Amino acid sequence: MKAMIIKEFGNSDVFETAKINKPEVKPGHVLVKIAATSINTVDTMIRQMGKGLPISPVLPAVLGMDFAGIVEEVGQDVLEYTVGDEVYGCADGLGDLSGTLAEYMVADANLIAHKPQKLTMREAAALPLVGITAYEGLMRSGITQGQKGLVHGGSGGVGHVALQLACHFGAQVYATGGGDKQLDLIKKLGATAINYKTETVADYVEKHTDGNGFDVVFDSVGGPNMANSFEAAALNGQVASTVAMVEMDLSLAHFKGLSLHVVFMLIPMIHNFKREAHAEILKKLAEIVDAGNLQPVLDDQRFSLEDAGKADDRLSSGQPMGKVVVEI
Numbered sequence: 001m002k003a004m005i006i007k008e009f010g011n012s013d014v015f016e017t018a019k020i021n022k023p024e025v026k027p028g029h030v031l032v033k034i035a036a037t038s039i040n041t042v043d044t045m046i047r048q049m050g051k052g053l054p055i056s057p058v059l060p061a062v063l064g065m066d067f068a069g070i071v072e073e074v075g076q077d078v079l080e081y082t083v084g085d086e087v088y089g090c091a092d093g094l095g096d097l098s099g100t101l102a103e104y105m106v107a108d109a110n111l112i113a114h115k116p117q118k119l120t121m122r123e124a125a126a127l128p129l130v131g132i133t134a135y136e137g138l139m140r141s142g143i144t145q146g147q148k149g150l151v152h153g154g155s156g157g158v159g160h161v162a163l164q165l166a167c168h169f170g171a172q173v174y175a176t177g178g179g180d181k182q183l184d185l186i187k188k189l190g191a192t193a194i195n196y197k198t199e200t201v202a203d204y205v206e207k208h209t210d211g212n213g214f215d216v217v218f219d220s221v222g223g224p225n226m227a228n229s230f231e232a233a234a235l236n237g238q239v240a241s242t243v244a245m246v247e248m249d250l251s252l253a254h255f256k257g258l259s260l261h262v263v264f265m266l267i268p269m270i271h272n273f274k275r276e277a278h279a280e281i282l283k284k285l286a287e288i289v290d291a292g293n294l295q296p297v298l299d300d301q302r303f304s305l306e307d308a309g310k311a312d313d314r315l316s317s318g319q320p321m322g323k324v325v326v327e328i
Contacts, residue, residue: 009050064100145170
């Protein structure tokens, strides 16, 4: 089968087209003909940093985690899927799991679900990693109807999904962005837009919560922005972060009685730990999509398998207003 492989870690020009063996199905897994895969920040990090990350695969490697495609063969002990089923998930591309920048993959049945009916293959491939991340963060934060929720980075990959899910769960949602296009997208998706470049945290906390703070803060920006999340949260509030690798003083979090939830959705893949939880989340996301309450936003540029390096560059440029997808 055709695949894009890397033989060394580095810049986007390390990708090369290759013919490799088509994988064989095994118990508990399905063989999938891949229709599309999306590029996530973690994919570019693995390609760039390589040995500096414990999740990096052994070279030569096929990268890519998200996918949508059609089941071609079903392994022993798999009861939920049959040949011809349209499925999606985040199942490969790190450690000893071969990636999705290829024509075929073998996926653990506990890491996939039936594709949302309302989405194209390209749209469905954009959803798994960011969707699972957003859903997990909001569930762990206990978001409920009537709460006020703040999403930092509301036009980003994870943020634009978290924003829509928070609305679906009945929260009054606000989200930060840094430009007209970002703010327009946030409004279009159903939240009140906050320009973090022109409004201080104190300003928008006072404006939108009468100074009380937000019940739930979902921080998809992370790093130093964690301080803004703590400042924006209400007393005994909930903060979910997807990028918590930061050194900081936790005094404010202590005196406000905050709960911090760190979301690292790759844990089930890396450690083979409670993988079935991802399948359940993907099923719930599909239900929310088909109910009309969630729509992944895609970058307007299209890429083929041979364009994997260009797709990586596109994501790294910071220019996309949506998920970057590669069609196989």
